[in-house]
Amino acid sequence: MTQAQGTTGRLLADRYRLGEVLGKGGMGTVWRAVDETLGRTVAVKELRFPGNVDDDEKRRLITRTLREAKATARIRANGAVTVFDVVEEDRRPWIVMELVEGRSLSDAIRADGPLPPRRAAEVGLAVLDVLRAAHREGILHRDVKPSNVLIADDGRVVLTDFGIAQVEGDPSVTSTGMLVGAPSYISPERARGQKPGPPSDLWSLGALLYAVVEGRPPYDKGSAIATLTAVMTEPVDPPKVTGPLADAIHGLLIKDPVKRLDEPGVRELLKEAVNAPEAPDAEETRMMAIPADPQPTPTDARPLSFQQEKMLGALRALTNAATAKSDPEPKLKPVAVTSPFSPTRTSGFPPARAPLSDVVPRRTLVIVVTVVVLAVLGAIIGTAFAADRAVSGQRPGASHASGMPDDRVADLLQHVQTGQPTGHEHVS
Numbered sequence: 001m002t003q004a005q006g007t008t009g010r011l012l013a014d015r016y017r018l019g020e021v022l023g024k025g026g027m028g029t030v031w032r033a034v035d036e037t038l039g040r041t042v043a044v045k046e047l048r049f050p051g052n053v054d055d056d057e058k059r060r061l062i063t064r065t066l067r068e069a070k071a072t073a074r075i076r077a078n079g080a081v082t083v084f085d086v087v088e089e090d091r092r093p094w095i096v097m098e099l100v101e102g103r104s105l106s107d108a109i110r111a112d113g114p115l116p117p118r119r120a121a122e123v124g125l126a127v128l129d130v131l132r133a134a135h136r137e138g139i140l141h142r143d144v145k146p147s148n149v150l151i152a153d154d155g156r157v158v159l160t161d162f163g164i165a166q167v168e169g170d171p172s173v174t175s176t177g178m179l180v181g182a183p184s185y186i187s188p189e190r191a192r193g194q195k196p197g198p199p200s201d202l203w204s205l206g207a208l209l210y211a212v213v214e215g216r217p218p219y220d221k222g223s224a225i226a227t228l229t230a231v232m233t234e235p236v237d238p239p240k241v242t243g244p245l246a247d248a249i250h251g252l253l254i255k256d257p258v259k260r261l262d263e264p265g266v267r268e269l270l271k272e273a274v275n276a277p278e279a280p281d282a283e284e285t286r287m288m289a290i291p292a293d294p295q296p297t298p299t300d301a302r303p304l305s306f307q308q309e310k311m312l313g314a315l316r317a318l319t320n321a322a323t324a325k326s327d328p329e330p331k332l333k334p335v336a337v338t339s340p341f342s343p344t345r346t347s348g349f350p351p352a353r354a355p356l357s358d359v360v361p362r363r364t365l366v367i368v369v370t371v372v373v374l375a376v377l378g379a380i381i382g383t384a385f386a387a388d389r390a391v392s393g394q395r396p397g398a399s400h401a402s403g404m405p406d407d408r409v410a411d412l413l414q415h416v417q418t419g420q421p422t423g424h425e426h427v428s
């Protein structure tokens, strides 16, 4: 129990101690509370009526809420929020229900973006289970939308807010004449004022799935009237997903409820989507082959002089020698990289051996090798000059403008590269 929930909050029905506000919606406020009789934490939804509702209408809404809460309690599904109690206070109904520690699906999408297709299909299946159980009891939800789906911290998916649900064939409850629900998720037949049935909830599930994978609902034109008009008349932009999940969304968003995908049909497609291999997450860390050194671009390709070519060859030889020494047995060296793109996952990566430059930064390697080569060259050239001087009896630099003929340098570099004695050495 937190401080906020201690003994200071309002006590409801002599039993439920209100704590912090969990959220506010169009119909009221949801509170965290403590059931002091049973000593457990619960959620309490306080229903507020719009200002233009008269007393008679309020009476009817309270009656309806109480009856529907009872009906909701009949739904047997793991994914249905459990309603514990409904109490009336301040001439308003307060619904006491199971507290779901987590966040709503709409908050999750807002914070983290669209769900991957497989998770979206799992959420769809969980909501479908609750709808099937409710429809079997003759109950329509009528407000299936992302803010009414709660994702518990342990991953459980819970459908809440049967508050505006209507029990079929209940003569004591008259229609309020209000269209309740979120326009972006209301089915075309409900928007037209026709009597809704189970297909209407399935349309809303299709709109929810669309929003979950796209990050926006299929219809959202700014105002309720414009959105409802689009729901009734306009085709939907195809979602970016493909495969069975896309088929499910298309089938559920068929405007004619008779032709709309039914519960067994959507169940099969969602199961297929759950079992489909997941495309790899672009952000996930995995092992992959390092691509070969990129070929120089035309701007990089400046012709090398003969001496530069030779110098480069020597550097390469040194690098190879260093690698061969430190790793005589070529073996797979895993290199963990985070890929910014989504390559297709293959069953086995080619056993690539990470070159030395993947372990030591390439620039560091070049500097080290250059220093080594220059030191070796310095030593060799020094030795060669000394030998030349000994043979010719001349001072260094007097025989050639550069101090040594090109073929001599080349030979010395070859010596570094191969470790073999040069012809000149042989001669001298």
Ligand SMILES: Nc1ncnc2c1ncn2[C@@H]1O[C@H](COP(=O)(O)OP(=O)(O)OP(=O)(O)O)[C@@H](O)[C@H]1O
Binding pocket: 022, 023, 024, 025, 026, 027, 028, 029, 030, 043, 081, 097, 098, 099, 100, 101, 103, 104, 147, 148, 150, 160, 161
């Ligand atoms: N049983 C619950 N356990 C935990 N948090 C809940 C529970 N029910 C609702 N909430 C939180 O309270 C927030 C407000 O819920 P509420 O149903 O009042 O508003 P809404 O769903 O956004 O809009 P609407 O009134 O149209 O349903 C939800 O988004 C959710 O974060």
Ligand SMILES: [Mg+2]
Binding pocket: 025, 147, 148, 160, 161
């Ligand atoms: Mg709600």
